[in-house]
Amino acid sequence: MEGRFVVVPAAYVFLLREGERGTEVLLQLRQHTGYMDEHWAAAAAGHVEKGETAHDAAHREADEEIGLTGVALDFLTSMQRTQRGAAIDERIDFFFTARSWSGTPVIREPAKCADLRWFPLAALPDPVVPHELFALGFVVAGTAPPYTTFGFTER
Template sequence: MTEETTPTDAALPHQVPRANASTLIYNEDGEYLLHLRDDIPGIWEPGSWSLLGGGREPGDRSLEETARRELCEEAGLVLPDLTPFTVEEARGRDGGTLPIQIFTGRWAGDPATLNLTEGVMLHWFRPEVVPRLRMASSTRDLIRRHAQLRHRESLGTVAEETAGHSSPVGHAPLSPPPGGSGTVLNGIGVHLYLESADGKVLLGLRHPDSAYAGSMWHFLAGHCEQESALTCLAREAHEEAGLRIEPGDVELVHVVHLVDTPGGRPRMQMVFRARRWSGLPEVREPDKCTGWRWWPPDGLPTQTVPYTRAAIEGIRAGRRYTEMGWS
C-alpha cells in the first residue's frame, strides 16, 4: 500500500464514467427473478442465469436511468422504486474490469407475461435453489447477501412489534416510552477521514437527489451490513471511490452520537483515519456522489454536512467524541 499525497479533483460531475447497471428483483415470498442468457459464444456468461441489466449509454443521466432503460428494453418491465445496493466489478472479455451498480427492486408479477427481447427466459427462484444454478459466483453472492439482509430486517420488525411497536424499523419514532424504559436501536455508520500531504481532507459532493444531504459535502461513508465496521469501511472506500485500504492501516479518530430530528433514530457515526491507501478518488456511484475534492480543514465549504464539520473540528482539537441533536 502507498500513501496518497497528491490532492486532486476526480471525475468531474459532467463526466460519464464507463459502467454498467443491473437490478436484483425480489418478491414478498423471498424469491429472486433471474434471467437465463442466450448460449451464444462471445457474450458475457453465455447460458447462465443473471440479473437484468446492461451498459450505460450516453443519453443516460444516471446509472438508475440505465437500469430502468435496460429493464424496459429487455423485458418491458417498469418498477416504481429502485434502491442502490452495492457495486460489483466484472471482468470483461478484454481482461479489464468494469464496475456494475447493483440496484434492488420489488415486483410481484408473473414473468411469463413479460415481453422478453433478450435471453431465453425469466424465472423466480428461492435463495436455497440458487447454488444449484449455473451463474457467476458474484451474482450468487449478491443474492445470498440480500436474502440475509432481508431476513435480519424481518427479525428486527418482529422484535419491535413484540415490544409494542407496530411500524417497521426506521419508519416510526424511536424514542423510549415514557418513564425512560425500553431499548432503541442505534444505526451505525462508518466514515473515512483522509488527509493529503499538505493537510487537506477528502470530501464528496452528494448528488442533488440524494435522500440524505443532497448537494452537500460529506465524508466517504456507509452503513454496516452483516460485517465489522472496518470491513464495511474498506468495502465502501472501494465501491464509492475506487480506493483500497487495509483494516490494519486505519484507526478510530472520532465518534459522533447524533440525532437529526426530535424522536428520530439515533446514529453512532464512527470516523476512521487511513494512514495508507492506494488509488485516486474517482466517482463510482454517480447517483450518490458527483465529485471528490480535497479541502483545507479551516476552509471547508459552506455546504458541509454539520456532523462532518463537527468531526473534523474534533479531530483537529484532539477530541474523540461529539454529541449532536440531543436535548
C-alpha cells in the same frame, strides 16, 4: 421485537494528505440520495451491514465509493447522534482518518456523488453535513474524545 429502540451504525473515512495550504481532506458532494443532498461529506461513508464491523464497513465503502484499497484507518471518534423532530433513527457513527491507501480516488457512484475534491482543513467548503463538520473539528484540533454526541440537548 416490535417497538424496540433501533440504533443505525455507520462508518466514515476522512482521507487526509499534506497539500500546499496545509492538511487537506477529500470530500464528496452528495446528490440524489434524499439526505443532505448538495452538502459536502466524507469521501467514503455508509451503513455498517449486518455481521460487519465498522472497520470493515469503512474499508468496503472506500472501495465501493472511491475505488481505494489498503486504506490504513486510524480511529478518530464514535458519535451517538439524533435529529429531534426529524424522521431519522438514532445513529452511532464511527469516524476514521487515513493518510495511506492504494489507488487514486475516483467517483464510482456518479448517481450519488456530483464532485470529489481536496479541501484544506482551514478552508472547508459550505455547506458540509453538520455532524461531519463537527467531527472534522476534531481533525483540525488534532485530538478527539473516544465518544461524542450530536443533536441531543446538552446538559
